Amino acid sequence: MTTNQKFNFRNYVKNTSLTVGVNPVIFSVSEDKLKVLLATFDPRLKKSLPGGAILKNENADDAANRVLQETTGLESIFLKQFHVFSEPDRFSYATVYNELHEESYKPPEDIDIPDRVFTIGYFALVNFDTVHPTGGIINVMSEWVDIDTIPELMYDHNLIIDEALSSLRKELFFEPIGYNLLPEKFTMPELQRIYEIILDKPLTRSNFQRKMLNWGIYERLGERKEGVSHKRPFLYRFDKERYDKAIKTGINFCL
Amino acid sequence: MTTNQKFNFRNYVKNTSLTVGVNPVIFSVSEDKLKVLLATFDPRLKKSLPGGAILKNENADDAANRVLQETTGLESIFLKQFHVFSEPDRFSYATVYNELHEESYKPPEDIDIPDRVFTIGYFALVNFDTVHPTGGIINVMSEWVDIDTIPELMYDHNLIIDEALSSLRKELFFEPIGYNLLPEKFTMPELQRIYEIILDKPLTRSNFQRKMLNWGIYERLGERKEGVSHKRPFLYRFDKERYDKAIKTGINFCL
DNA sequence: TCAAAAGTGTTCGTCCTACACCCATGA
DNA sequence: TCATGGGTGTAGGACGAACACTTTTGA
Numbered sequence: 001m002t003t004n005q006k007f008n009f010r011n012y013v014k015n016t017s018l019t020v021g022v023n024p025v026i027f028s029v030s031e032d033k034l035k036v037l038l039a040t041f042d043p044r045l046k047k048s049l050p051g052g053a054i055l056k057n058e059n060a061d062d063a064a065n066r067v068l069q070e071t072t073g074l075e076s077i078f079l080k081q082f083h084v085f086s087e088p089d090r091f092s093y094a095t096v097y098n099e100l101h102e103e104s105y106k107p108p109e110d111i112d113i114p115d116r117v118f119t120i121g122y123f124a125l126v127n128f129d130t131v132h133p134t135g136g137i138i139n140v141m142s143e144w145v146d147i148d149t150i151p152e153l154m155y156d157h158n159l160i161i162d163e164a165l166s167s168l169r170k171e172l173f174f175e176p177i178g179y180n181l182l183p184e185k186f187t188m189p190e191l192q193r194i195y196e197i198i199l200d201k202p203l204t205r206s207n208f209q210r211k212m213l214n215w216g217i218y219e220r221l222g223e224r225k226e227g228v229s230h231k232r233p234f235l236y237r238f239d240k241e242r243y244d245k246a247i248k249t250g251i252n253f254c255l
Numbered sequence: 256m257t258t259n260q261k262f263n264f265r266n267y268v269k270n271t272s273l274t275v276g277v278n279p280v281i282f283s284v285s286e287d288k289l290k291v292l293l294a295t296f297d298p299r300l301k302k303s304l305p306g307g308a309i310l311k312n313e314n315a316d317d318a319a320n321r322v323l324q325e326t327t328g329l330e331s332i333f334l335k336q337f338h339v340f341s342e343p344d345r346f347s348y349a350t351v352y353n354e355l356h357e358e359s360y361k362p363p364e365d366i367d368i369p370d371r372v373f374t375i376g377y378f379a380l381v382n383f384d385t386v387h388p389t390g391g392i393i394n395v396m397s398e399w400v401d402i403d404t405i406p407e408l409m410y411d412h413n414l415i416i417d418e419a420l421s422s423l424r425k426e427l428f429f430e431p432i433g434y435n436l437l438p439e440k441f442t443m444p445e446l447q448r449i450y451e452i453i454l455d456k457p458l459t460r461s462n463f464q465r466k467m468l469n470w471g472i473y474e475r476l477g478e479r480k481e482g483v484s485h486k487r488p489f490l491y492r493f494d495k496e497r498y499d500k501a502i503k504t505g506i507n508f509c510l
Numbered sequence: 511t512c513a514a515a516a517g518t519g520t521t522c523g524t525c526c527t528a529c530a531c532c533c534a535t536g537a
Numbered sequence: 538t539c540a541t542g543g544g545t546g547t548a549g550g551a552c553g554a555a556c557a558c559t560t561t562t563g564a
Contacts, residue, residue: 003297003357003359003360004296004297004360004394004395006390006392006393006394006395007296007359007360007393008359009348009360009361009362009363009366010363010366011392012308012393016309016310016311017272018273018274018275019268019273020273020275020341020373041259041262042258042259053267053268054271054341055271056271056343057343058343059341059342059343060339060341060373061341081338081339083336084315084336084339084375086275086309086314086315086316086375087314088311088312088313088314093264093268102258104258104262105258105259105262105264106264107264108264108265111264111265111268113268114268118275118315120339120341135261137261137266138261138262138267139259139261140259140261170429173428174425187543188543188544189542189543204526204527204528204529205542205543205544206527206528206529206543206544206545206546207525207526207527207528209543209544209545210525210526210545211525211526214525228535228536228542228543229535229536229537229540229541229542230534230535230536230540230541230542230543231533231534231535231541231542231543231544232534232535232543233542233543233544234543234544252509254507254509442516443516443517444515444516459553459554459555459556460515460516460517461516461517461518461519461554461555461556462552462553462554462555464516464517464518465518465552465553466552466553469552483515483516483562483563484513484514484515484562484563484564485513485514485515485516485561485562485563486514486515486516486517486560486561486562487515487516487561487562488515488516488517489516489517511564512563512564513562513563513564514561514562514563514564515560515561515562516559516560516561516562517558517559517560517561518557518558518559518560519556519557519558519559520555520556520557520558521554521555521556521557522553522554522555522556523552523553523554523555524551524552524553524554525550525551525552525553526549526550526551526552527548527549527550527551528547528548528549528550529546529547529548530545530546530547530548531544531545531546531547532543532544532545532546533542533543533544533545534541534542534543534544535540535541535542535543536539536540536541537538537539537540537541
């Protein structure tokens with residue numbers, strides 16, 4: 001036998017019309033709280049995550065970066081895919097219209113509306129101060145919301161945020177990503193707060209300091225933080241070169 | 256403003272015709288080697304991973320379990336999503352026809368062939384002896400191949416396997432999943448080989464033993480392994496109850 | 511009786527924890 | 538001068554790496 005006799009194109013290509021989008025869960029830290037960027041599509045509806053479809057010549061990462069750029073203005077920041085959400089009924093393009101009966105939200109009948117929409121969940125870490133949230137292309141506005149006061153959201157977006165947070169915590173053990181939430185120059189106490197807020201548990205100051213320095217991936221700068229009403233802490237910077245070297249020699253970032 | 260003025264359905268629904276499938280990377284261990292199940296669609300072509308489209312009423316996990324069942328006969332085994340592969344040109348339905356010019360592989364012109372196909376990568380851990388590989392619904396056959404002699408595969412399947420292995424290694428730090436590769440009753444030396452093979456590095460016998468027992472998630476059975484030409488090792492079984500208890504009290508599975 | 515492999519114990523070093531102590535700063 | 542927070546030192550304990558020793562088995 002040379003040809004595969006089992007194969008029949010008509011059985012193989014299952015024609016469920018489908019769109020795949022991305023939903024970045026954008027984290028930042030401000031006022032000692034972990035925050036997530038939530039979008040408002042229409043003020044009368046529940047909030048949702050920023051998101052968008054994957055366009056013709058994009059891969060998923062491209063799309064996530066684009067959505068991030070549209071809503072925060074930021075490029076090339078920490079962004080990582082963590083899970084696909086694919087329940088058959090997780091999303092419907094008619095939801096908004098069914099809720100509000102606004103003519104402009106009515107799915108037109110002359111274009112093919114996909115039966116299903118999957119979304120690829122991403123999480124991103126950004127420095128709060130560098131972001132001026134906008135609604136991007138789809139939404140009216142977006143805003144930071146404390147992780148522990150997230151309201152009920154559209155679709156399965158509450159679930160997506162839960163999974164994003166637990167993926168973020170997992171990732172902390174493999175990559176020292178916390179510094180992405182801080183400005184380029186930061187102090188050890190600041191970094192410690194990041195870890196405490198993400199992991200939601202207190203860490204011992206002196207030991208935290210020593211561990212971070214032992215990793216040898218942060219460069220201590222000459223300067224110290226100005227304008228604090230007590231001893232001025234050193235400033236540090238993430239050092240990519242040292243990081244790459246540390247990775248090669250095999251390091252683990254367990255806390 | 257009540258209505259979202261930015262919104263226009265015609266801009267929002269981007270009509271790229273798209274299918275999403277799953278590709279489980281099925282791992283097992285035999286003859287002291289880590290193996291992956293590879294499928295042959297047509298003997299004249301490169302091999303590939305088992306796979307299939309996500310059907311109408313399935314989510315991604317359902318589809319992956321179905322493909323696994325079709326190719327191995329197994330149900331409810333360890334299976335975990337790890338990444339979506341979404342490059343615009345990663346897959347084409349015409350590939351096989353372009354290669355072989357066999358009429359039966361020609362995409363019919365009267366049905367809509369999707370422009371793009373994404374795949375969700377899964378990895379699965381199975382006990383070698385319980386599997387009798389078949390081609391499943393799509394392929395002619397499937398067979399176990401050593402992880403370090405994987406040939407060049409169709410599409411981006413080599414990349415998928417690489418990512419699967421590194422995800423498997425990562426996951427070892429969060430879940431003690433190695434036992435899934437063994438029969439229900441196993442010995443500590445057997446478990447140690449599993450870890451050594453997956454991580455591709457030797458571990459110290461006595462320390463490994465102690466660590467596994469300290470985790471307290473394996474139950475030592477009364478019996479010992481029969482038919483070995485030296486001291487007979489104890490048999491153990493993974494104990495779900497103890498595992499759940501250990502998780503609650505906060506355990507980490509660092510090696 | 512012996513080789514091989516399994517189980518257990520011991521030593522040593524490293525790292526983590528907790529706490530103490532001193533330093534620098536603005537109020 | 539004092540309260541506050543940052544940097545560093547140290548004693549004690551937990552744990553891992555390496556290795557030694559004993560036990561059990563089939564050949």
